[in-house]
Amino acid sequence: MTATPNAATPNITATDAEPEAEARQAPVADLADLADGSMKMLKVDGHRVCLVRTSSGVHALDHACPHEGYGLTQGNLDGDVLTCAWHNWKFKVTDGTCVLGEEAVRVHDVDVDPNGEIRVTLNRPDPQSLRPQLMASLRRGTEKHYVGQIARDTVRLLKAGAEPAEIMWDAAEHGLPRAEYGWDHALASATDCLAMVDLYDGDERALPLVQGVAGIAETARDRRVRELPDPTNDASVVHHEGFRAAVEREDLDAAQAIVRAAVARGDGPADLVDWFSGAVSDHHLSYGHGAIYSQKAFELLEMVGWEHADAVLGHLTPAIVYGTREDTLPYMKPFMRALAELDLDALAAEAANAATPDWTDDGTLRSALLGSDRTAPVAAAVRAVRDGAGIDGLLDAVVDAVSERMLRYDFDGEFDFGDDFGWLDITHGLTYPNAVRWLAAHDDGRRAGDLLRLAMFTAFQAHWTGRHEWHTSVGEPEQVEPLAADVVAYGDELQRRAHLDGTTAFIVHAHAVKTSRAAALEARRRDTTLPLDATARFLASPKLERFVAANVVRSIDFLNGRTQRD
C-alpha cells in the first residue's frame, strides 16, 4: 500500500458489460434523511451506490470497494476521507481518489435540488472506451508489483475486449529494458503464459496472463532502465557473421546496434532466427538459456507482432553476450575434446541424408546419456545420427533420458545444501532440447552444423544432469498416475496445474511453467507420456525454493577455503 494518491482506475462491473450503457436518472433520496457525516447504500438502476454527505456536499461512489468488493458504507468517514472497513483502503469521497491502497473508486454525478431531493446519475462509460485508462492502471500495478491490481485490471481489460497479447506486451515492454542481463526467466515464462491462454476461456484467461505479468512485475521492480544503443550506420557489419563476431568478443553495444540496424532495414524473423541460432551455438550457454531465450523471444514476437522486434531482440542480446560459456569450464572439457574431433558441417549433411523416421535407439544412446562416462554421449550421438536419428531423433533420445532421470531423481538430495544441484537443473534437460527443436524447425538449412552442435550440447546437458547420481543414490523410477487419458489432454492439464500457485518462489514457478509447456509439446510430438509423467512428478515433489540456507552453507564452505565440486 502507499500513501500516494492513485489516479482514478476505471472499474468495469457486470452492469457495465450490459449493452445498455446509457446513464439514467437515479431514484430520489432525501437530504433530510442523510445527516452530515453519514453514508447510506442505494440502488440506482440496479447498481449499488454509496451515498455520502460531508461538509463539502453530497457524493456518490460505487458501493463495492475496488479492492475486493466489500461494501464501503460499512467503513468510516473522517471529513472527506472514507476508510473501507475490510483492509483499510482510503478514498476521497469528492473524486474517488485512493489515498491509501491501490485503486481509486468510481464516483457518480449527484444533483440536490432546492427541495432536498437527491438524484444520482450513474457514470458508466462504454467499457471499450476505458481500455487506455485500464492499460495505464495495469502498468501502474505492474510497476509497483501490486498483484491484486494486476489481476483486477487484467480481468477488466479482457471484459473490455482487450487481446491477451496486448496485455502481455504491456508487461514485456516494461520488463525488457529492466531485465538485468537481458532476457530472463520472467520474460521467458511470460511468453509461455501467453501461449497457454488458449487453454482457458472467458475471464479464466486472466490466470496465465496474470501469472506472466506478475512475474515480470516482481523481477523488474525498482530496476534501472537500460537504454539500447543506436542502430549502427556501418552497413558492412549488419549481417549474421558481424553479429556473431560481436557476440563472441562480448561487444554488447556493437551486437545490439547491429540487431537494431537489421530490424530497421526490414529484416524479418526468417533472417534473424538464423542469426541467433548461430550465435547461441558457439557456446553451451548457461544451461541452454541462450537457445531457450532465443526460442521464447521469437515465439513472443509471433504472438505480439514483429513491430516489437527492435525491443525484444535488442534486449535479448545481452543474455547471449553475457551467458556463461560452459564449454570453457573444466567439467565440459572431456565432452568438448570429443566434439572437437568432429567436422560438424559434414556430419550434419551426413545426418540429414541418413535421417529416417523409423530410427529408434537400440539402447546405446540412452545408456550413454544416463551413464557416467563423460565422453560416451558424443560417440553415441554420432552413431545415432549416422544411423538415421537426425537432429530430431537425437533430441527425442535426450528428452526420454532426461524424463527418466526426473522420474528417478532422489529429491532427498534437494536439501543437501552442500550440493549445488537440484530439480531446476534437471528441468533444463527438457526445455533445452525443445528450444533447439524449435530453432531447427525454423532453420532454412544454412545452420545445419550449428544446430547439430546445439543438439550435441543438449546431449551433454542430459548427461551432466546425472552428476548428482554419480555421488549420491539413484531413486526407484516413480510410477505417475496420468492426469488425463490422452496425451494432449494430459499435457493441457499439466500446464494448467503449473499456474495454481503450487510453488512459492517465482523462479520455481517459472520453471514449472516452461517445463510443463515443453513437456506437453514434446509429448504431443511423439504421442508419449514420458515427459509428462516426469514433469508431473517435478510439480508434485518437494523442491528447494528459498535458497537462503543453501547460500549460507555454501558461503561458509567457500569462505573457509573449501572448493566447489566441478
Ligand code: FES
Ligand atoms: S475490500 Fe475494501 S480495502 Fe479490501
